Amino acid sequence: MKRHLLILVVVILILLAIFVGIFRNKVKDYAAQHGFALTLEENDGFSDLYPLLPTAKENLVFMYGESHGIAENERMVLKLFKFLHQKAGYRYLALEVDFAYTYLINKYLRTGDEAYLLKMDKWYYDNTGRTEESYRFFRELYLFNSSLPEEEKIMVWCTDLAHGIKYTMERISEVIGRIEPKDKGFRLGELFRDLEKKGVGGLSYRDIVEFDEKCRQIVGDRSEEELLLLVRSLKDVYGWRKSKDQPGGFLEEQDIRERSMLAYYDYFFRTYRPEETGRVFAYHGSAHIKKQATPEESREILAIFLNEQLEQSKGKVFSFYAFPVSGRARDGKRKVRRVTGVEPDLKLASYFLPSRFTLFFAENLSRLAAESSFLNYKVNGLKIKDVYDAVLIMKNVTPEKGLNLEVNKDGY
Secondary structure, eight states: OHHHHHHHHHHHHHHHHHHHHHHHHHHHHHHHHHOEEEOSOOOGGGGGGGGGHHHHHHOSEEEEEEOTTBTHHHHHHHHHHHHHHHHHOEEEEEEEEETTHHHHHHHHHHHOOHHHHHTOGGGGSOSTTOBHHHHHHHHHHHHHHHTSOGGGOOEEEEEEOOSSOHHHHHHHHHHHHTOSSHHHHHHHHHHHHHHHHTHHHHOOHHHHHHHHHHHHHHHOSSTTHHHHHHHHHHHHHHHHHHHTTSTTHHHHHHHHHHHHHHHHHHHHHHHHOHHHHOEEEEEEEGGGSOSSOOTTSOSOOHHHIIIIIOGGGTTOEEEEEEEEOSBEEEOTTSOEEEOOOOOHHHHHHHHTOSSSEEEEEHHHHHHHHHHOTTOOOEETTEEHHHHOSEEEEEOSBOBOOBOOSOOOOSOO
16 A cells, blocks of 8 residues: 555656646746846846837836835836936836925936935835835936936936825925915915914814815916925825725725826826927836726726826836746835745746746737646736736845834824
């Protein structure tokens, strides 16, 4: 009996080894034909990125979607943006940070004065962006921008609601101070001082809604648009936090944040006309770059809006998902965790990819899945090719490091 069992185990192991061998060879062969090995290093004239150039030139918006907390993302984004700026005229860099930071970051890029960077309140409370890699990202961006002639200088668009409240309040005060005619500015200033007296901790969603309504009565809906969007970022973040405690809170929360992003993109597109002045590289969490939503999700996903609704970018959006399949990441509470949520078959296939970073155009990745009945490359039940245009398989990723600036408990 024991002998028969041993023979059975040996046969199973042999069959398993044959199966794995066939699978390994199939993945390696397919990667050699349809995959592109990328590196983080900026050498050899960005030669590894040239497969992306034709599609980058065909589109107006290149969206890079990350899983937060992974150290390799900032380096890959910098490399991609430099390449696309140089070869395809990508001038605008859209980031998933507070709308109010648009002023600070662009002043920093022009002057190199880190006092502007340090005013960003994201460095002073626990969040996924409070990392050494994120701070270094801006320094590297400044060095790159400093090397460019005036006509090629870049501009950053900040496209998220006010996760940090303190600087947004400060920026609102600055914008009100420059409003003409002075009587409008005076009336707005009085209203805002009443708001400030309550303190960030004493403000309610209703307070900000009322302030928003009064601002619109004084300046109109299209004039002083930066002010109105700054106030909206406050209103939306209070509504966003409030929605978490409501029935169906997650979807409502998702809708509020996504609608904010759509409004900021709409503003930047109307103001800077990238279809005439330079293309847009958008750097976001992967949830915002999906070109198709699941039945449970909101349809108001940023990539869907840009690709299907915004006139300037309609049909001109390329979605690039940086997909970590193994390694560790850092969450918003500064805890290091293993990468999870990867389909077992994709995780198995990734072991046999010869490069740490392998780029597949999504159509090719889906074709590999179709040719292999045991593969099921999907994202939340949707085929990868219906959600993204390209996927970068990232192996052995490493966690970002927390930035050791003093945590400010007030004002957030």
